[in-house]
Amino acid sequence: MASEDTILAIRGLKVDFETPDGQVNAVKGIDLDVRAGETLAIVGESGSGKSQTMMGLMGLLAKNGTASGSAKYRGKELVGLAPKELNDIRGAKVTMIFQEPMTSLDPLYPIGRQIAEPIVHHRGGTHKEARKRVLELLELVGIPDPGRRIDSYPHELSGGQRQRVMIAMALANEPDILIADEPTTALDVTIQAQILSLLASLQQRFGMAIVLITHDLGIVRHFAERVVVMRRGEVVEQGTTADIFERPTADYTRMLLAAEPHGRKSSPEDGAPIILEGRDVTVDFEIGGGLFSGGRRLFRGVDGVTVKLREGQTIGIVGESGSGKSTLGRALLRLVKSAGHYRFGAIDISNYDRKRMRPLRKEMQLVFQDPYGSLSPRQTVGEVITEGLLVHEPGLSKVDRDRRAIAALKEVGLDPDARNRYPHEFSGGQRQRIAIARAMILKPQVVILDEPTSALDRSVQGQVIDLLRLLQDSHKLSYIFISHDLSVVKAMSDYVVVMKDGRIVEQGDTDAIFQKPREDYTKALIGAAFTI
Incomplete structure (x- = not known):
């Protein structure tokens, strides 16, 4: 049963792919809720279905993929929604950022034009008119010298800066829900910390919910309020972060928690050549x-x-x-x-x-x-x-x-x-x-x-x-x-x-x-x- 502050209610969601070897059931009828203003982490190993769950409700599956079941954003059904109506929601009310921004950003266009795209699409006007808003967003996400960087191309930015551009694009229309799919995995630890701190501060500012998809439990422990654990397309366990980390009930969750690197290597013998x-x-x-x-x-x-x-x-x-x-x-x-x-x-x-x-x-x-x-x-x-x-x-x-x-x-x-x-x-x-x-x-x-x-x-x-x-x-x-x-x-x-x-x-x-x-x-x- 969804609570009063639930803004995304997923019920019986399935994602299937037709392949030459038969049908692959990537997500097998899961239920989960996203509440207003919260940070929900979805964790699990590769192939657990965590990314495909969100791609399915966003209508972003590969051509051989289909989603069924229900995913309601503020009561409006997303699964099976006509592309035109879905486009009015994604990029405006529900947005998504990905692990590797270099594959998500168009190398042929300056970043300013790309950030302006969802603004123009959802709010109207021209790219020139959206430029002021783009400068505000670049400054908001901590891009140095935004007046110069607005005309830079993706390859001219560092990995951390490209991820900030993706965040700026996702925030352009002040969404209700930001889905962050492995947003820091490819980044150095210091840049990871900066990006996570940025997301936390932006969440407070805009009051948005964040769905964090990751396999890094260290990030989850410090960043999320609730956790959903997935394995082989199913929800194994879900609860508050404290409960999941301190009192896990599923063997799979305990295995994930125990998988953090441990032990210590001894030094070679004195005088080793x-x-x-x-x-x-x-x-x-x-x-x-x-x-x-x-x-x-x-x-x-x-x-x-x-x-x-x-x-x-x-x-x-x-x-x-x-x-x-x-x-x-x-x-x-x-x-x-x-x-x-x-x-x-x-x-x-x-x-x-x-x-x-x-x-x-x-x-x-x-x-x-x-x-x-x-x-x-x-x-x-x-x-x-x-x-x-x-x-x-x-x-x-x-x-x-x-x-x-x-x-x-x-x-x-x-x-x-x-x-x-x-x-x-x-x-x-x-x-x-x-x-x-x-x-x-x-x-x-x-x-x-x-x-x-x-x-x-x-x-x-x-x-x-x-x-x-x-x-x-x-x-x-x-x-x-x-x-x-x-x-x-x-x-x-x-x-x-x-x-x-x-x-x-x-x-x-x-x-x-x-x-x-x-x-x-x-x-x-x-x-x-x-x-x-």
Whole structure:
């Protein structure tokens, strides 16, 4: 039974998709309410139906999707509503922002014109007349120098600024309900905190309800008043945030809560040999030089950094986007042009070119953030993970390669029969296991892990972290773990390097960095990560 302050009442909502393999029931007849002015979080793993629930009632499903049941906004039925009538509500009374604004913003139009679009559509007038309102909105969401930025294109803004633009667009007509679908997942922790603080202040100002769709329970704990837990298209549990976190009744909810990264890695033994070293690492990039932009100039991505990785050690490298974390990792593997002095074990590789580095590549592997982007869709899993063997162990027969593939898949917890399938047939967590298997099949000594868990649900993150720890212990591996997720870094690393603007701000044992940080920047990162 809906309460008097319910402004969105969902009853028996179903979302189905017709696929070549039959019908997929993404949402299976759920009930939930959204109350005026509240923050309601919908949580669950990927595929739980949380996003499709909101896309269904908003009429934003893919062509092969259909919604049925009921979703009433202030008594008006949205499911099955004619597009013209639905357009009068969405963008005005009920609005939505998404995880990755770069895919939601049109790259061909300035942001000011795009923010003006819903204003012109719902209030009438011209884009020129809406410009004053757009400037007010840009200022409201904290875009610096809005008079100049109003004519900027999406690619000219940072990730955090693009998300602020999406919020401005959603707020243009002062909606009753703002649906925020993973609005901070792709952002650094400090930017996450800023966006969440902004949403909270705007909610107070406009009195709107916020529906927060997320898999980050840390955000939910500090931001939401009520929580709905979904699994496989059904509501498993719902209640106040305090009840869900302190007195969960469903086993699935307890599993989600227990999936937060935990444990601590011990440091390597005293005197463990240095396996990889980079001294005074400097990386410069040439930028500019377009048709109208004048001459090229140098941008220093990494500025005189020294890192020493010991056998069995995990060094966590943290910092905001643009701090130089990933560039440093690639420089240590000699994958980008750089200055400095480099050693791999006893070998000075400072002057090694690509040809001389090739025999060492099997010892130094890299695992990326997005396994889907780094796995060829045209190759079977078996072909993907044995590709390196063709280069580094060309004498192996096809039978031997297949045997190695079976062993590698077993080691990362996948069915060996998976080697005959294609990457798109697997979940995100399974694809990351395939990417790890591809690296491990070569039996490396050093693995650089570049944001390997940031795109995964917390429960899957925990599984991947456990797997990486197990592999490290089994093979005495050394890791460099690059991430902006400090809770994962804390659980994975025994030593932490904090980077900003291409330089090391602070470094030390994990406990020392997290418990007694010295630098203000480190304190800000940790504060943002553990108070969201």
